[in-house]
Amino acid sequence: MTRGSIGLDGALQDYVVNHSTALDAVQHALVARTTELGSPSGMQIGAEEAQLLTLLVRLTNARHAVEVGTFTGFSAIAIARGLAPGGKLLCCDVSEEWTSIGRAAWKEAGVEDKIELRLAPAAETLKTLPNEEYIDFAFIDADKPSYWTYYSELLPRLRSGGVIAVDNVLWSGRVIDADPAEESTRLMKDFNDKVIHDERVDVVMLPVGDGVSLIYKR
Ligand SMILES: C[S@@+](CC[C@H](N)C(=O)[O-])C[C@H]1O[C@@H](n2cnc3c(N)ncnc32)[C@H](O)[C@@H]1O
Known part of the structure; x- marks a missing residue:
């Protein structure tokens, strides 16, 4: 066993x-507004993950970014903030109710012109994107059973050197269950196993939030 990461209290x-x-x-105001929603607010990424996303987008010098799973728009602001001049973020979600909170926040944040929101099942939206290697950065944080579909649509469209960040890959730690009863856990394990065996990419799984895999296209 190698040396582990420090635990965070x-x-x-x-x-x-x-x-x-x-x-x-x-x-900060958007985090507070989202907290008012009650239990759905648990879907929002944490502050340190938002900080990480902004930096990753900067590091990839991203002009074309895609987000799958937007909710109230917090991660979208983090991504939009990191975009290179003229850069655009395509957001995919199915909820008018939640993304309307995001739209208001994007306006306040001055990033509304950088973001296009498509309200439709993300798999449908991704299939309509150009079949070219043009995406610099993508973030997957929607319905977990569809992760492999999202990855499979995004990776061929990612440029070499581009990054896909994937949220919740530790699934509250349940991914180490040898024989999990929950289908969601089996699917997350399956996704992680397929990615690590995908020779098109290098991957680093970070213990940030509920686990974030950074997937780099060779
Ligand atoms: C975990 S939340 C996203 C959180 C967001 N990234 C943030 O940090 O604030 C998941 C989102 O995925 C959306 N979603 C669920 N199924 C979807 C689908 N089939 N296509 C697109 N979005 C979907 C939900 O409406 C929800 O807003």
Whole structure:
């Protein structure tokens, strides 16, 4: 066994966030607005993951980004903030109700012109995208059973050197169950196993939030 990562309790978690480039007032307000929704707010990524997304988008010098699973638009702001000048983010979701909160926040954040939202099942939206290797960065954070479909549509359209970030890959730690009863756990394990055996990519699984895989196209 190799040396593990340090565990994060509340204070250390705050330290990590406070020593990474700060979220702005609109992002903080959106977190508060989303918390008012009650239990669905648990779907929102954490602050440190948002900070990571912005940096990854910068590092890939992304002009073409795609998000699968937008919810109230918090991760979308993080991605849009990192885009190169003239860059665009295509957001895929099925909920008018949740994304309408996002649209209002994007306006306040001054990123509305950088974001196109398509309200339709993401698999349908992705299939309509150009069959070219033009996407620089993608983030997958929607319905878990469709992860492999999303990945399979996105990867051929990703440029060499582009990155797909995938959320919830640790599935609250359940991915190490040898014989999980839950189908969602089996599907997440299956997704992770297929990605690690995909010779088109290099992958690093980070213990950030509920686990984020960074998938780099060779
Ligand atoms: C975990 S949330 C996304 C959270 C968001 N990335 C954030 O950090 O705020 C998952 C989203 O996927 C959307 N979703 C579920 N099934 C979908 C589908 N088939 N196509 C597109 N979006 C879907 C839901 O409406 C929900 O907004």
